[in-house]
Amino acid sequence: MKLLALDTATEACSVALYVDGEISQRYRLAPREHSHLILQMLDDCLAEAELKLSQLDALAFGRGPGSFMGLRIAAGVVQGISLAQDLPIVPVSTLASIAHIQMQQRGAMRVLAAIDARMAEVYWGAFINNNGLPVLQGQEMVLPPEQVPIPDTEGWSGAGTGWGSYADLLVRRLGDHVSTSQAEVFPSAASIAELAVVGLASGEQGVAAAQAIPVYLRDQVAKKAASR
Amino acid sequence: MIVLGIETSCDETGIALYDSARGLIGHVLHSQVELHAEYGGVVPELASRDHIRYLSPLIQQLLAETGLRLQQLDGIAYTAGPGLIGALMSGAALGRALAWSLGIPALEVHHMEGHLLAPMLEHRPPAFPFIALLVSGGHTLLAEVTGVGEYRLMGQSLDDAAGEAFDKTAKIMGLGYPGGPALAKLAEQGRREVWRFPRPMTDRPGLDFSFSGLKTFALTTLQNLDTSASDYQQQLADVARAFEDAVVDTLVIKSERALREAEAQRLVIAGGVGANLHLREQLAVMVQRHDAELFYPRIEFCTDNGAMIAHVGCLRLLAGETQPLQIAARARWSMEDLRAPEQVEK
Ligand SMILES: Nc1ncnc2c1ncn2[C@@H]1O[C@H](COP(=O)(O)OP(=O)(O)O)[C@@H](O)[C@H]1O
Numbered sequence: 357m358k359l360l361a362l363d364t365a366t367e368a369c370s371v372a373l374y375v376d377g378e379i380s381q382r383y384r385l386a387p388r389e390h391s392h393l394i395l396q397m398l399d400d401c402l403a404e405a406e407l408k409l410s411q412l413d414a415l416a417f418g419r420g421p422g423s424f425m426g427l428r429i430a431a432g433v434v435q436g437i438s439l440a441q442d443l444p445i446v447p448v449s450t451l452a453s454i455a456h457i458q459m460q461q462r463g464a465m466r467v468l469a470a471i472d473a474r475m476a477e478v479y480w481g482a483f484i485n486n487n488g489l490p491v492l493q494g495q496e497m498v499l500p501p502e503q504v505p506i507p508d509t510e511g512w513s514g515a516g517t518g519w520g521s522y523a524d525l526l527v528r529r530l531g532d533h534v535s536t537s538q539a540e541v542f543p544s545a546a547s548i549a550e551l552a553v554v555g556l557a558s559g560e561q562g563v564a565a566a567q568a569i570p571v572y573l574r575d576q577v578a579k580k581a582a583s584r
Numbered sequence: 585m586i587v588l589g590i591e592t593s594c595d596e597t598g599i600a601l602y603d604s605a606r607g608l609i610g611h612v613l614h615s616q617v618e619l620h621a622e623y624g625g626v627v628p629e630l631a632s633r634d635h636i637r638y639l640s641p642l643i644q645q646l647l648a649e650t651g652l653r654l655q656q657l658d659g660i661a662y663t664a665g666p667g668l669i670g671a672l673m674s675g676a677a678l679g680r681a682l683a684w685s686l687g688i689p690a691l692e693v694h695h696m697e698g699h700l701l702a703p704m705l706e707h708r709p710p711a712f713p714f715i716a717l718l719v720s721g722g723h724t725l726l727a728e729v730t731g732v733g734e735y736r737l738m739g740q741s742l743d744d745a746a747g748e749a750f751d752k753t754a755k756i757m758g759l760g761y762p763g764g765p766a767l768a769k770l771a772e773q774g775r776r777e778v779w780r781f782p783r784p785m786t787d788r789p790g791l792d793f794s795f796s797g798l799k800t801f802a803l804t805t806l807q808n809l810d811t812s813a814s815d816y817q818q819q820l821a822d823v824a825r826a827f828e829d830a831v832v833d834t835l836v837i838k839s840e841r842a843l844r845e846a847e848a849q850r851l852v853i854a855g856g857v858g859a860n861l862h863l864r865e866q867l868a869v870m871v872q873r874h875d876a877e878l879f880y881p882r883i884e885f886c887t888d889n890g891a892m893i894a895h896v897g898c899l900r901l902l903a904g905e906t907q908p909l910q911i912a913a914r915a916r917w918s919m920e921d922l923r924a925p926e927q928v929e930k
Contacts, residue, residue, distance in 0.1 A: 424629060
């Protein structure tokens, strides 16, 4: 199995290549430079592995939530590659990627992933560690930090930029349910590649280019003339 | 050379295939006008979301219709600006990645250059040099065009663009959004010279425009109408006619000046307002007086479309122009920064 993954949903810009169990990644924290960097990073990643696009089996991308612009850059790029090479695309949640990284790096068993959504809100998802893989509890959502759902159990680990921007509000809301939190956790293409490969192995099919569109979570982006 | 063109600068997703040998092979368009009408104007975020949803299906539809495969393409051209940055980025990301994946060159195209050269897509294309009157929702300008990338700006709008003036006045008149075409339609029923609107900036030399005063003039005129009068609809049409006559006259007067100043023999109209039949008629009469010729694109290529982007992209790619491995999109991009493509030794 050979899979190429990319993510431009947050401040991080990353690409990764999964080749038969081995993952190589290029990762840069470069806000607002994703459009300049991403294709060269993909090119470098393939060149280093001496692989051609035609040798790939699938693509994966961070489908959101995250920066609207970033999500569309990633979606546009995977759509373009998929059209040219006729490859299936596995859309992967950026919140799941954050939870996955927190589980891998800190052995977290329960993760509350939060991405700063601006406008005094967070993108939010609760994940439980199942053999190293994040399993979503309930739904992903966008909401003010004061309103995030309070888990039934304790021992949760917070991860993602939401835990930096709204640390006080989240701690006040969740109290003892959370034992630790790290704001500097971003989704990564390596994690997205791994989650995509697991998905494909368990029977997921991937989607065609036309279906590889972002999941924004925030859908109320304008007021209609009548309701203004 | 076969080039795929991608246009996503505002509220239309346009895809086209242009062949340097055969001309336009095919084109498809998805308009978002209805989507934005509910909001009374283009909502940039919704526009971007729509583009990323429709781009791939449209490309596949066009390939199916023309029987071509992506592997037969020699280049990809996409609108890189000016326009809404999120909308541009959607087309740019997909277009640039597609070119990279196919191992063919990509080119960033200036949206207004696309409009400017759109009349060359027709059976009787204008030869260089010509004067271009570019009148769209976002721009109003007169330029002397001596070749691809050789544009001398002669005049432009200092405030509202002509299309914008049409749309804003239409809104004041309750004709919805974007109401330019509806206003033009209503004007057909209007009587001449019931009202006389000013012809802004025609009483002094120069080729600049100013259209923002006309909507205020329309508003004041409307406030003087008796809404309960039995012929109120006729009166509204008269106002529409007076407004349209003022815009058309102004554009004709300045175009005539530009022709004279540059001693040119050809006038080209491009941009959405170029679809206005009254404007076409009046310009035709004017150029005849000067023994000059008038050129315009078919109505559907007056407004945004992929064909004009594929066309410009092909001209420049043929000349050997290329683009680095980056996704390029910029909201602002002055036409005066454009250069003629440097001929590459083949
Ligand atoms: N028949 C017409 N008469 C006057 N204005 C028109 C007509 N048809 C279209 N327009 C105007 O053209 C503009 C759209 O043109 P377009 O070239 O797509 O502009 P832009 O790309 O700057 O938005 C709108 O302002 C619209 O109202």
